Amino acid sequence: MANGEFTNILVHTNVTRYVEFKQIDGSFVHRYNKVSKVPATEYEAISSGLIGLFEKRRLKNFLQWVAQYKEDEISTHKGLNLDQDTTDTVYNKFGLEDGTKNFIGHAMGLFDNDSYLQEPARPAIERIILYVQSVARFGKSPYLYPLYGLGELPQGFSRLSAIYGGTFMLGTPINKILYDKEGKVEGLNLQLDGKEETTKSKVIIADPTYFPDKVSKTQKLIRTISIVDQLPLKNGETSGQIIITGKESGRKNDIYIALIGSEHKVSPPGKNVAIVSTIIEGDTAPHLQISSAFKILGIKDFNYTFMGISEIFEPIEDGSKDGVFISKSYDATSHFESVTEDVKDIYFRVMGKPLKLTKLDEGEFNAFA
Numbered sequence: 001m002a003n004g005e006f007t008n009i010l011v012h013t014n015v016t017r018y019v020e021f022k023q024i025d026g027s028f029v030h031r032y033n034k035v036s037k038v039p040a041t042e043y044e045a046i047s048s049g050l051i052g053l054f055e056k057r058r059l060k061n062f063l064q065w066v067a068q069y070k071e072d073e074i075s076t077h078k079g080l081n082l083d084q085d086t087t088d089t090v091y092n093k094f095g096l097e098d099g100t101k102n103f104i105g106h107a108m109g110l111f112d113n114d115s116y117l118q119e120p121a122r123p124a125i126e127r128i129i130l131y132v133q134s135v136a137r138f139g140k141s142p143y144l145y146p147l148y149g150l151g152e153l154p155q156g157f158s159r160l161s162a163i164y165g166g167t168f169m170l171g172t173p174i175n176k177i178l179y180d181k182e183g184k185v186e187g188l189n190l191q192l193d194g195k196e197e198t199t200k201s202k203v204i205i206a207d208p209t210y211f212p213d214k215v216s217k218t219q220k221l222i223r224t225i226s227i228v229d230q231l232p233l234k235n236g237e238t239s240g241q242i243i244i245t246g247k248e249s250g251r252k253n254d255i256y257i258a259l260i261g262s263e264h265k266v267s268p269p270g271k272n273v274a275i276v277s278t279i280i281e282g283d284t285a286p287h288l289q290i291s292s293a294f295k296i297l298g299i300k301d302f303n304y305t306f307m308g309i310s311e312i313f314e315p316i317e318d319g320s321k322d323g324v325f326i327s328k329s330y331d332a333t334s335h336f337e338s339v340t341e342d343v344k345d346i347y348f349r350v351m352g353k354p355l356k357l358t359k360l361d362e363g364e365f366n367a368f369a
Contacts, residue, residue, distance in 0.1 A: 004340065206326050208327065219279050252279075327346060
């Protein structure tokens with residue numbers, strides 16, 4: 001997200017010195033058996049083909065209210081209390097139809113199911129504001145993508161870490177986690193160049209797969225990567241995100257399609273990469289659950305499709321007892337906002353205070369206050 005928290009972290013930590021970004025051309029939703037651009041302003045709402053004539057005015061009024069809402073000015077609230085009224089109540093205040101609620105919540109608010117409708121409206125409205133502000137920052141769409149692919153992000157952080165004394169040991173086997181008599185972590189026993197080595201640490205931050213006994217399995221995820229010749233975008237866009245909402249596909253969870261190509265340096269000219277992801281539901285074969293995405297992409301065989309299924313884990317405890325702080329697994333979304341929230345949560349658990357970003361001084365690394 002161009003105006004999202006992850007982008008702010010990249011800027012404030014100066015990781016952007018190592019990574020270049022290019023905007024994604026558009027944000028789209030699948031409705032009425034076609035791919036349509038998501039309106040992000042009251043002006044786009046008027047011309048959108050997603051909704052009817054009378055609904056366009058109601059959507060325009062809703063987006064105007066979102067843009068003008070100010071917490072300390074009661075006159076902008078229209079009698080709504082975002083901490084008490086549900087999101088569905090806010091939608092109904094503007095007379096929005098179910099189909100409009102659907103694409104606002106899923107394509108702009110980026111919720112992956114409808115449970116948010118019966119919860120207090122503040123998080124949803126904040127997400128919609130973030131979406132609109134992200135579009136306004138560069139125009140066209142709210143999304144940025146790193147040139148040469150997502151692998152540039154950890155590479156950028158590893159370079160920055162090395163400058164300030166960090167050490168990276170890629171592909172290093174871990175023999176054993178070491179604990180003291182009180183059950184607190186005290187280090188790792190590693191296998192380095194055929195020899196056992198021990199490194200000391202009072203804190204370990206880890207992916208959940210390193211600690212299967214300390215996590216619970218919540219769901220399963222399917223993610224596919226396909227090489228395609230053409231994109232299902234009608235106005236010359238060469239990249240985009242398409243969301244197939246659960247209601248459109250007869251599912252509970254949304255299906256995400258991320259489209260990138262040669263302009264983002266991830267493929268040669270004439271070829272594009274399509275990444276499809278969603279939560280697996282029920283006993284139906286996983287690849288059949290995303291058949292609607294394959295239909296949109298025009299994929300009829302799987303010669304150039306790579307498919308993976310992974311389990312989604314989350315930590316059972318917060319890590320304060322033993323000093324082992326575990327992240328959640330990646331979810332099906334492609335916009336990194338949920339990952340950023342997890343990073344901030346880990347920071348709070350480790351440090352005991354919220355992550356606050358401060359400006360970098362010349363030659364000084366003080367991004368994490």
